[in-house]
Amino acid sequence: MIEAAGLTKRYGAKTAVHDLTFEVRPGHVTGFLGPNGSGKSTTMRMIVGLDRPTSGTVTVGGRPFRQTPNAPRKVGALLDAQAVHGGRSARNHLLSLAQLSGIPASRVEEVLDVVGLRDVAGKRSKGFSLGMGQRLGIAAALLGDPQVLLFDEPVNGLDPEGIYWVRTLMKRLAAEGRTVLVSSHLMSEMAVTADHLLVIGRGRLLADMSVREFISRNSADFARVRVADDAAGRTGELAAAVAEAGGRALKEPDGALRVTxxxxxxxxxxxxxxxxxxxxxxxxxxxxxxxxxRLTQDVVDYRSTDDELAGFTPPEDEAHPLDTAPGPPEVPEVPAQGWYAPPPPGQAPPQTRSRP
Incomplete structure (x- = not known):
């Protein structure tokens, strides 16, 4: 288990991680999400002892990583797949790591099979593609057969088959009772891989809950309705009928209605x-x-001036003409991307949730 309490990291005047408290439990794949610059990599580096916290603590199995005996055999991490001596072959790279940690050489051949690199094990890593480098990094993390595993963007550079393989591997490791923490920007992958989520923004914890609960609390289901004879003003009539029945109708850019x-x-x-x-x-x-x-729209540090998401949350006193239902308005119009969903009427999503 990984446990953080009040974890904080400052670099001069900048606070990269601010007062994080969370647990990563065994038996689950925990997704670690957040925008670029949110502090995910810094947090993972503190977990494995590469950075010292300014304040607070983080332990793995009840001990700080630096105080864990033979740590590489208990904690495996892929934080930078490019951190490999390019002149070494894949096999020699893993053999050197195994010798440093007292791991039998036979284990090197096992992990080469697991990640599918046996056929290229004798080639120098500087000739590896991005995806092959990722596989070698995963092999290094698995080398000590550890109970705790951390992966930072493990599917970066992998083809669809490789992504599926990583997804299956993460689930299998968790099913074996291991603690698995995975950082990724691929929401589609996290949706089918992770059981639990930790979400941070600008170094602060925004959410700590199951994937299902996270989706439920930060979005709303709706119905999409398109009227056949819109030119006759029937869309407005239907919107009025929806409002009278206690629902809410929002007009989308293409003329359809979004009904909640x-x-x-x-x-x-x-x-x-x-x-x-x-x-x-x-x-x-x-x-x-x-x-x-929806949760992280206000904590993104790097946004293009052409990005339609910039400031798309409307002032509360604005409403679409078709939105005649009582109560606070949700959005005056749905953005063109089509994937933003407003919160349930009258309910703002909580920013932080602790696990029971």
Whole structure:
């Protein structure tokens, strides 16, 4: 288990990590998410003793990494796949690590098989592709057969087969009762790989909860509705009927309605009663990407001036003309990307959640 309490790291006047308290438990794949510059890599470096905390503590199995006997056989980490002497072959690189940690040479051949590099084990690593370098880094992390594993962007440079392999490997390691912490920017992968999430922004903890709970708390499901004869103003009529029934209708850029607060059968009944033909009535279930974007939109440090997400959260007194339902407005209009989902009416998502 990895435990952090009040973990803080400052570099001069800049605070890279601020008062992080969390646990990474065995038996689960824990996703470690956050925008660039949020402090993920710094946190992982403190876990494995490469950086000393300014204040607070972080332990692995109840001890700081630097005080853990024969640490490489208990903790494996992939933090920088390029940290390899390019003149060494893959096999010799792993053999040197094994000798430093008292690991049998036979284990090197085992991990070469696991990561699929046996056929190129005698080649110098400087000729490796990015994906091959990632596999070699994963092999080094697995070398000591550790109970605690940390991976920073493990699928970087891998092809679809390699990504699937890493996903399966992470799940298998966790199923064996190991502690697995994975940092990644690929939300689609985290959605199908991680069981639990730690999300940080500008060095602060934003969320600590299961993937399902994270999506539920930071997004909302909705129905997408398109009226057949919109030129006759029927979209507005349906929006008014939805509002009268206790729902909320928001107009999307393409003219469709985004409806929350009532289910699809009720929307269909309202349209039928008003003699409004529908071309589309489809459910939309929130994704991890949507929930993540909603939570972290205000803590992104690097954003293009052309980015349509910049400042897309509207002032609370703005509302779309079709949004006639009482209560605080959600958004005046859905951004063109189509994946932003507003929070449930009248409810703001919590910023931090501790695990029970």
């Amino acid at each position: 607060g009532i289910d699809l059968p009720r929307i269909s009944d309202l349209a039928h009663k008003a003699d409004i033909r529908l071309w589309e009535l489809s459910p939309h279930h929130a994704s991890l990407e949507e929930a993540y974007m």
